[in-house]
Amino acid sequence: MELPEELQFITHARMPQKTTKARMDGRVCIITGATSGVGYQATKRLAQGGAHLVLVCRNREKSIKLKLELTNGNGTQIDLIQADLSKLSDVRQAAGYILEHYPHIDVLINNAGLHNTRRILTNDGFETVFCVNHLASYLLTRLLLERLIESAPVRVIQVNSQGHRFGGLDLDDLHWAKRHYNGYKAYGASKVAQLLTVWEFSEKLGENGVTINAMHPGEVRTNIGMNNGILYRTYQRYLLWWILKQPVISGNAIYYQAAAPEMAGISGRFFNQTIDEKPAPHALDRNLGKRVWSISEELTGLSGHA
Ligand SMILES: NC(=O)c1ccc[n+]([C@@H]2O[C@H](COP(=O)([O-])OP(=O)(O)OC[C@H]3O[C@@H](n4cnc5c(N)ncnc54)[C@H](OP(=O)(O)O)[C@@H]3O)[C@@H](O)[C@H]2O)c1
Numbered sequence: 116m117e118l119p120e121e122l123q124f125i126t127h128a129r130m131p132q133k134t135t136k137a138r139m140d141g142r143v144c145i146i147t148g149a150t151s152g153v154g155y156q157a158t159k160r161l162a163q164g165g166a167h168l169v170l171v172c173r174n175r176e177k178s179i180k181l182k183l184e185l186t187n188g189n190g191t192q193i194d195l196i197q198a199d200l201s202k203l204s205d206v207r208q209a210a211g212y213i214l215e216h217y218p219h220i221d222v223l224i225n226n227a228g229l230h231n232t233r234r235i236l237t238n239d240g241f242e243t244v245f246c247v248n249h250l251a252s253y254l255l256t257r258l259l260l261e262r263l264i265e266s267a268p269v270r271v272i273q274v275n276s277q278g279h280r281f282g283g284l285d286l287d288d289l290h291w292a293k294r295h296y297n298g299y300k301a302y303g304a305s306k307v308a309q310l311l312t313v314w315e316f317s318e319k320l321g322e323n324g325v326t327i328n329a330m331h332p333g334e335v336r337t338n339i340g341m342n343n344g345i346l347y348r349t350y351q352r353y354l355l356w357w358i359l360k361q362p363v364i365s366g367n368a369i370y371y372q373a374a375a376p377e378m379a380g381i382s383g384r385f386f387n388q389t390i391d392e393k394p395a396p397h398a399l400d401r402n403l404g405k406r407v408w409s410i411s412e413e414l415t416g417l418s419g420h421a
Contacts, residue, residue, distance in 0.1 A: 168194070
């Protein structure tokens, strides 16, 4: 029995995923949040594929350890950039460093993300999940845009989530000052905002050889949510854990998105790992997307820039 379109993500999650044997030798791949879970697995897989990795991570010790682990015994080139993506000033610094040191970029993977059970504001006054999951990825992509266009063909991969189906985006209350904070809805809101901007980015990038897609990396065992209280951590480790898959599948899916020849030229899509999928209707509202784009521009200080 075929499930209705809005439930097909359940079927897709059980389907065999696509893989590629294509290599990434010397290709410059920038990835955020490489020190754990999905990002760690993607980084490992890209290193196996020969990519030149630029890791944007907040924790220096963890990223040095990761670099040592991945360079051990092979010629993998790994560069580290430290940035806390809950600070837009760090995002700007990271982008500045990238523009200064990398005349050519092949792949940008905005992966870093989190889930909070309570409302925490960043120093800039943004709700943290909205800031890290959406604003930081939006700003980094915008700041690198010209370099990406010059480097075409380039692939931008937004690690999104089925959590966008939770909804929760309220443009009049992006930072949850007026509503009771709901961690799932706040997570959903950040992912809806990111998805809505993917369609806008894709349209603006048009024919210039930069593709941008969003992907759900699978329901996998990672550290997401483990920054929350003991109740949530217990729920995650002892109940949720058993239904979650190994995050190696996410690393493979991101590698496919980055490397597969058949992904060349494909843009403005949402993938359930590697399977093209229709997102929730509220994440397809282009009018809402245009408003999210201009609000994101304003919040990240980009208003008035090309
Ligand atoms: N796990 C799943 O089932 C699942 C499902 C759907 C979507 N996703 C998405 O997958 C992505 C990766 O999540 P994950 O599951 O791999 O979680 P994770 O194991 O907690 O990894 C998250 C990564 O993001 C980094 N990060 C978090 N906040 C940051 C900040 N303020 N500045 C810089 N880096 C920051 C973390 O750094 P530290 O190592 O320093 O903590 C870590 O490297 C997220 O976008 C998430 O929404 C995951």
